Amino acid sequence: MPGTSRASWCPEEDRKLKAYIKQYGIRNWSKMPQAAGLTRSGKSCRLRWMNYLRPDIKRGNFSQEDQETILKWHELLGNRWSEIAAKLPGRTDNEIKNYWHAHLKKLSKNNSSSTTISELVGTSEDVEANKNDSSGNQDLLLCDSPKVPNMDGFNGIQTSPQIYMSINDVISSSSCTDPPVEDVINQYMIDQDEIIFSSSNASEINQSIWEQPYFSFEDIYMPETDPVFMASTTAHMYPDVCYDAGYDFWVD
């Protein structure tokens, strides 16, 4: 039944959603599916965008630092995943929630002792050793992410074949000129249709970006007027990303 399918999103649906958001921006999730030619609910479209298609999503495994951050903030905040996600740039609340239930919940239970979080999480060498543990105890595989096996030291950022382009190429036509951004970001790494960051210290870059003051999306990107939305409502865009009219890589 349209709008209620639990089936996974197919590449064509992703393409339609990305193309629509690229062209018109985000204004009204409930009307977007029809306008974009999708048979999903508005909530489903929003979730797909927020948790998967957003260009600043950091995919891949969690570093030891990430795990310690999650454990620390969960101890302070409880199951307020969105607030915990705010402490981990590029991570979604859904991803953190899943990771918590899959990997960290048991650690948290054990954390009632005087053992430090670092000791519970273990060193990277411990994790590697655990990967090779023939006992098959997957509870020990804290950093394992079999779907992204080649991390090449990028601390959780995918490193499959990429096209490199200068950050200036991406934001040159925008008014996103806050100096710290350009000072810190060396270049984007574009992996097919998603954009990720590259640097000798990727986490530092992401942190820097997310610490930038919010700026109006309309300052840097002027989506076309979608006939479905005749009313000139204020574009409600994701504020942390420098959008650019030349984001052709959003679309296959």
Next chain:
DNA sequence: AATGTCCCCAACCGCCGCAGC
């Protein structure tokens, strides 16, 4: 090779807060 079980993750559901009328 076939089958069963476990586990992870993407997706959905229900609730709540907020804004507009």
Next chain:
DNA sequence: GGCTGCGGCGGTTGGGGACAT
């Protein structure tokens, strides 16, 4: 103040891959 619609959040679950038998 009440109603309605929307977006956001946390809890839950179905699908499918990995692994064991």
